[in-house]
Amino acid sequence: MKNRLTVLIVDDEPRTRQGLAKTLEGWAEGRFDIFSAENGDEALELAAERPIHLLLTDIRMPEMNGLELIRAIKERGSDPVAVLLSGYSEFDYAQEGIRLGVVNYLLKPVTRAKLLEAVEQALQIIEERRRRGAIEKIVDLELAGIKEEDRLVPQPVQDAIRFIEDNVRAPLTLREVAEHVHLNPSYFSSLFKEKTGMTFSQFVARSKLQAAKKLLYSTGLPVGEIAEQVGYQTAKYFITLFKEYEGMTPSQYRRSLSEDADT
Structure with a gap:
């Protein structure tokens, strides 16, 4: 469907990944396309097939961490709004995330309220980007x-x-x-x-x-x-x-x- 947003959840922990997806699917009620990936390579394969508008990614993952994934997606020409997930309070990672344009940083376990608050904030940023892009063309x-x-x-x-x-x-x-x-x-x-x-x-x-x-x-x-x-x-x-x-x-x-x- 035209103008549908794609949300990608990347986490190597199956329970976390599935829980986030279930929460967002119930909240979104079919408004968005929601995908999940267990690692950076799988995420990049999905990103090659479709534009990713919102990326929720764990920081610590085997082989490719969340920040490396964001950089890799950006290098391929996409610029998703990104939210970082972590089981630790990792200040250095958070600082690097800010430099990469990450809009939020959530500590696990993520509550439903915190998750939806972060997603709604990210959606506002996506909409503002679209509006600015249209204005620039007009x-x-x-x-x-x-x-x-x-x-x-x-x-x-x-x-x-x-x-x-x-x-x-x-x-x-x-x-x-x-x-x-x-x-x-x-x-x-x-x-x-x-x-x-x-x-x-x-x-x-x-x-x-x-x-x-x-x-x-x-x-x-x-x-x-x-x-x-x-x-x-x-x-x-x-x-x-x-x-x-x-x-x-x-x-x-x-x-x-x-x-x-x-x-």
Whole structure:
């Protein structure tokens, strides 16, 4: 299933491993895919087959300890949120775990309450990572850079930018925006390009496409409807423009966001 999280429990003690899995399976009620492994090698085989989102691993295991397992998984391109388990209070291990990005450290025997508290905290971190990843793909850095330098931009250009953002769903024209900021269209066009580094049409297109990307991420609206919502009368033109700026069609972009959420 798309966007399902994978939880991997790694512990060489069968009773502990099975107990943790049973607790999480009962709590999760089928929301997550939960796997178990008795050692690092078995865990790496599972990690090669699917992305691991949450890793709960014992520190002390034969041949490959928990910290070595985390490093090995990271070296293979995955970055699971990790929780360490240990039967001892091992400060040095905990310190190294912090350096590896471990988010929690649980002493055995782990109570149900402590386990679920740690897992829920880890799930919040996973969700925040996904949200940040999506935002990074949606935000147009050049548009954001112009807004950050707002104080260096003349007031008429600032007003024009805000007018464009407020009316991103309308089929804006240069003359309309120039009139709104009380400037001659020719002068406004030159001033806008000089102060933003983009032509008026480029800025409008990128603003509309950023709005479209937000809709592609946050809704299931058809591409044609999204095109209308950002001010384009035909889906064909919108798709052509989107591909020109983003290097992929809107549908491909939406799939890429979904695929990112699965990794």
